[in-house]
Amino acid sequence: MKKFILSSLMAGALALTANAQEFNKWSIEATGGFNKPMAPLTTGFLSPTLNLGHVDFGVRYMANEKFGLKLDYGLGTFKSVDGEGPSFETKYNRFDLQGVANIGRMMNFESFTRTLGLLLHGGAGFGLVNPEENTFSDFDDNVYNFIFGITPQVKLGNKVALVADISTILNGRQSVSFDGGSSETYPYGANGTWWTGTIGLNFYLGKAEQHADWYIAADKYATKEELASQINGIKDMLKDSDGDGVPDYLDKEPNTPVGARVNSAGVTLDSDGDGTPDHVDKCPFQPGPSSTSGCPTTVVVDEVDYLKKAINDGYVNVYYAFDSDKPLGYSVSSAQYVANFMKKNPGVKVEIKGFADELGPEDYNMKLSESRAKAVYDLLVASGVDASRLTFKGYGEDTSVDKASADARQMARRASFEIK
Known part of the structure; x- marks a missing residue:
């Protein structure tokens, strides 16, 4: 992601500089x-x-x-x-x-x-x-x-x-x-x-x-001093102070604790909405007070149902940079959640569903979405999940999002899960 952002910013800066000459x-x-x-x-x-x-x-x-x-x-x-x-x-x-x-x-x-x-x-x-x-x-x-x-x-x-x-x-x-x-x-x-x-x-x-x-044409940005200044400025933008995989200039919470699960904006996730972040919530898919570490004080439906609902409803996703099938760092923890769920529930099988945004040729995006699904499949197998319990498939472009919105396109570049 950092290389992608760096190259994009540099290309834009150089194009503007050249046009201005x-x-x-x-x-x-x-x-x-x-x-x-x-x-x-x-x-x-x-x-x-x-x-x-x-x-x-x-x-x-x-x-x-x-x-x-x-x-x-x-x-x-x-x-x-x-x-x-x-x-x-x-x-x-x-x-x-x-x-x-x-x-x-x-x-x-x-x-x-x-x-x-x-x-x-x-x-x-x-x-x-x-x-x-x-x-x-x-x-x-x-x-x-x-x-x-x-x-x-x-x-x-x-x-x-x-x-x-x-x-x-x-x-x-x-x-x-x-x-x-x-x-x-x-x-x-x-x-x-x-x-x-x-x-x-x-x-x-x-x-x-x-x-x-x-x-x-390159003179105005090719001098050592000016190029070093631009690169240092971009490096500052790409700093990730809290190590959550989201650079500071995009991170709305640049001080999240180590190991916290965050979304694409670097905001700590609270899957059950009980006010206790997932990384300290012992029951992340069952609402409960902070006094009980986020677990309910009364008997509720089996946690498996909550986990299954959260996964199948698309609350657990792995995200990707543009034109990439390498999972973004901040979202890899989603795959780990699914792996842990499957290990606790050995009878469960999961389909991994890959998606792409609407930029680019349709046939290319179909192949890219399958590559993204396969990347998560490999992560789960590497974490100890039996391959026979997993399937993966590319679904191509997600047309439900606004392709004119950069944020919406980012949400479309994902791999989701469906528990069978």
């Missing part, structure tokens, strides 16, 4: 670095391996922790290698709309780091390649492009991250070479290839504590 979705970034035109280049024209001359500006929106969109603008200049080959200088710019995937979150980077991240991006756009030298100087070469890249991140704070990026760009309908020295003979298709490598900063916008790049 929000994260920033917008960011802007600025990076700068190198470019490299790969092809087409006119024979003899050379570009440096790393040409410092590219700048990127971007605005990004993350729909959730894993996916988003990015609109960015890049510009720069391609140049020749100083002292080697013909000179060229070509300016360019581009606009692109890209999809973004937070690979760091998809691959659970948080399991080993909270400061390193990784984004993948890809999309398409348009641009302008504008040679400043050679045959096609001042020619405006309008192109479309496809772009794909990878962006490692280092979190510097909740509002800023250090980012690097390596991207490959494929130009389409490029009519002249990057150096402006020759015209392309295939103006259709992705015939222009270049890449960029940059480093810069990403600035997160918004009032929430975390941006989607770094947001982890």
